[in-house]
Amino acid sequence: xxxxxxxxxxxxxxxxxxxxxxxxxxxxxxxxxxxxxxxxxxxxxxxxxxxxxxxxxxxxxxxxxxxxxxxxxxxxxxxxxxxxxxxxxxxxxxxxxxxxxxxxxxxxxxxxxxxxxxxxxxxxxxxxxxxxxxxxxxxxxxxxxxxxxxxxxxxxxxxxxxxxxxxxxxxxxxxxxxxxxxxxxxxxxxxxxxxxxxxxxxxxxxxxxxxxxxxxxxxxxxxxxxxxxxxxxxxxxxxxxxxxxxxxxxxxxxxxxxxxxxxxxxxxxxxxxxxxxxxxxxxxxxxxxxxxxxxxxxxxxxxxxxxxxxxxxxxxxxxxxxxxxxxxxxxxxxxxxxxxxxxxxxxxxxxxxxxxxxxxxxxxxxxxxxxxxxxxxxxxxxxxxxxxxxxxxxxxxxxxxxxxxxxxxxxxxxxxxxxxxxxxxxxxxxxxxxxxxx
Ligand SMILES: CC(=O)N[C@H]1[C@@H](OP(=O)(O)OP(=O)(O)OC[C@H]2O[C@@H](n3ccc(=O)[nH]c3=O)[C@H](O)[C@@H]2O)O[C@H](CO)[C@@H](O)[C@@H]1O
Ligand SMILES: C=C(OP(=O)(O)O)C(=O)O
Numbered sequence: 073x074x075x076x077x078x079x080x081x082x083x084x085x086x087x088x089x090x091x092x093x094x095x096x097x098x099x100x101x102x103x104x105x106x107x108x109x110x111x112x113x114x115x116x117x118x119x120x121x122x123x124x125x126x127x128x129x130x131x132x133x134x135x136x137x138x139x140x141x142x143x144x145x146x147x148x149x150x151x152x153x154x155x156x157x158x159x160x161x162x163x164x165x166x167x168x169x170x171x172x173x174x175x176x177x178x179x180x181x182x183x184x185x186x187x188x189x190x191x192x193x194x195x196x197x198x199x200x201x202x203x204x205x206x207x208x209x210x211x212x213x214x215x216x217x218x219x220x221x222x223x224x225x226x227x228x229x230x231x232x233x234x235x236x237x238x239x240x241x242x243x244x245x246x247x248x249x250x251x252x253x254x255x256x257x258x259x260x261x262x263x264x265x266x267x268x269x270x271x272x273x274x275x276x277x278x279x280x281x282x283x284x285x286x287x288x289x290x291x292x293x294x295x296x297x298x299x300x301x302x303x304x305x306x307x308x309x310x311x312x313x314x315x316x317x318x319x320x321x322x323x324x325x326x327x328x329x330x331x332x333x334x335x336x337x338x339x340x341x342x343x344x345x346x347x348x349x350x351x352x353x354x355x356x357x358x359x360x361x362x363x364x365x366x367x368x369x370x371x372x373x374x375x376x377x378x379x380x381x382x383x384x385x386x387x388x389x390x391x392x393x394x395x396x397x398x399x400x401x402x403x404x405x406x407x408x409x410x411x412x413x414x415x416x417x418x419x420x421x422x423x424x425x426x427x428x429x430x431x432x433x434x435x436x437x438x439x440x441x442x443x444x445x446x447x448x449x450x451x452x453x454x455x456x457x458x459x460x461x462x463x464x465x466x467x468x469x470x471x472x473x474x475x476x477x478x479x480x481x482x483x484x485x486x487x488x489x490x491x492x493x494x495x496x497x498x499x500x501x502x503x504x505x506x507x508x509x510x
Contacts, residue, residue, distance in 0.1 A: 074485040076496065079505035080455055080476035083365060084328035086502035090316050090335060091117040091493040092142065092309035095394075096271040098170030099248045100307055101125050101146075103278055104134060105177035106252060108149035109304030111282075116142050116309060120490045121168045128164060128171055131155050153182060162188045162222055168490070169193070169245065172200065175225060176249035179212060180256035183227040189220075193462040193487075196418035196439075202243040206250035209237045210257055234259035234298050242267040242292060242387040248275055255284040257298040266294045269388040270310055270339040281305040311336045314394045315492065316361065317343050318467050321398040323363040324352045324370055325405055325475045327449075330502065332361040342391045346399065349373050349381060350406050369449045372408030384413035393417060394464055400424065401468040404432040404453070405475065406446035413441050423465035426458045427472055455480040460487040467492060474504055481509075 092115035101122070104111045116122060118141075126144070130136050133151040138144055155161055156178065165171035169192025178185030190200065200223070204214050207225045210232040215224040234257045239246065247267040252275075254261035266272070268290055276289040282305045285297035316335050323330040324347070337344075337356060344354055344361070351370035355362040372381050383403075385393035393416045403410040404427060414420050421442050424434045430453040433445035455478030460466030466488040473480035482488075485508070488495060496506045 073483050073510070074489070074508065075510040076470065076482045076485050077507045077509045078470065078473040078480045078482065080474050080478065080480060081452065082326070082503060082505060084323070084326055084330060084499070084502040084504055087331045087333055088319055088498060088502060089333045090311040090319070091119070093117070093271065093312040094119060094121060094314070094491045095244070095269070096274050096309050097122045098125055099173055099245075099271055099275045100278060100309060101129060102170070102173040102177055102248070103252060103275060104129065104146035105132070105148050105151075105174065106181055106255065106279070107282060107302040107304060108147070110145055110147045111304050112139065112143065112145050112306040114143045114306070114308040116144060117312065117493045118142070119493050120486065121170055124164070124168045125170045128161070128174065131160065131164065132174075156186045161186065162220065166191045172203065173245055173249050173252070175203070176252035179207060179225050179227055180232065180253040183231065185225055187223040189222065195420040195462050200246070202239050202241050202246035203249045205240065206237055206246060206263070207253060209235050210250070210253055210261065232257035234261035234296065236262045237264070239263065239265040241265070244269055244271065247272055251275065251279070251286065251294065251296065254296045255279050255286070255298065255302065256300075259298055261296040261298065263294045263296070264292065266292050267387060268292050269392075270313065274307075274310060278305060278307040281307070310339055313340055313343055314392065314464070316340065317347070317395040318398055318471070318492075320347050320352065320354060320361065320363060321402040322471045322474065324350070324366050325402050325471055327365050327367060328363075328502070329365040330363050331357070332363070334359045335361050341389050343395065346383060346391050346395075349383065350399065350402055350410065351408075352402070370406055372403070372406045372410055372446060374408075380409055380411055382411035382413055385416050393420070396420070397423065397464040397468040398471065400434075400442060400444060401427060401472050403444040403446055404434065404472070405449050407448035408446050410444045410446070411441060412444060415440060420462065420465070423461050423469065426456070426469055427453070429456050430454050430472055430476055452477045454478060457481040457483070459483045460485055463487050463491045474506070
């Protein structure tokens, strides 16, 4: 179990470059399985989950060549299809959530695929029904091994057939999986209530550049005209909007002047607006976000009718659930009160007990809702020892520790390493006193 030691209470200053988006990378990497031709991907983040997925692709027989930092060439022209049925795939695949998106392209291209027991954050129930219902609609036969929680899908002899489907949930990985199967199905597939995060827009853009015929990209109604095969392409991953949001929160809470470089404003959706609701001042400077030092703190806005501010998640283009833990920690020092409502996940707010230990005023109303009574910097959080339960709680605790008085310890930082590249060095470069001690 890795550990960070953090000496808090220091303002940071400087520029930070966001890494490539984790959740986009996980989809894009799986899409290389759809063609026997070479695919070049740029801006791949060097993080635990992505490296585990690249390892899985290699085990499957994909040729992987590093071109330079963040750029790789992949070629899936000689795959070991039996690997997917073996023990190793079950074991290694269950180390991350992203491995569940191997099945869609394999089903589309080879007619069968398997899903290991999915990993990723333990943040509540994370059903896969949408994925399977989509595959079944395309004509696949679904098998589930209950003891081993191992799932398999098989296309009929004459291949998958395009159809109309209305998804029960706008599942992010579910939509990606179904799209990757449908691009090689016969005929037209219509997916309504499709997820439409920038991750998916990027996936569809990449697939179209490989020869797929997808329209409706960016909306919740995708139309896919199946093609017989796909070719190679070059794709560049967008900056990670969740990392960008994390750095905005970090800047505000530590009263730091930070510029986040090349953020890709047009893909940030409601993220800047939602931070502004907490009173955080951020400026668009070209493609950068400039956050001035909030010497006088930040004041929560109220709704037009004067009622208490609430921040909740919703499927895109709503506010992403992956930034709610960060909003919550930032709210602990705001002037004013905020209700944080995590609608999607049922176990993502439990980390607030650590913040309460540090002196934050939070009432956990139920597993989905927490009311935060802001300190307005009149009382600093106190350092403590904590364990990171999931990736976004982990980064939130790290932000809390950097703002707190004294030296904090955070254990289980592998959770943070899942999604944040080389975090201690990048934070040290802007003045943070953070050390990896185990
Ligand atoms: C690897 C990856 O890309 N992971 C992301 C992906 O996970 P993932 O694709 O696993 O998440 P899903 O979109 O399937 O669903 C997330 C949760 O939200 C619920 N749900 C989903 C859609 C909906 O319309 N209503 C609803 O309540 C689901 O029941 C589930 O509990 O999307 C999540 C939701 O943005 C993010 O937190 C994860 O970071
Ligand atoms: C929940 C997340 O990741 P994963 O789906 O990989 O567990 C996240 O990135 O916030």
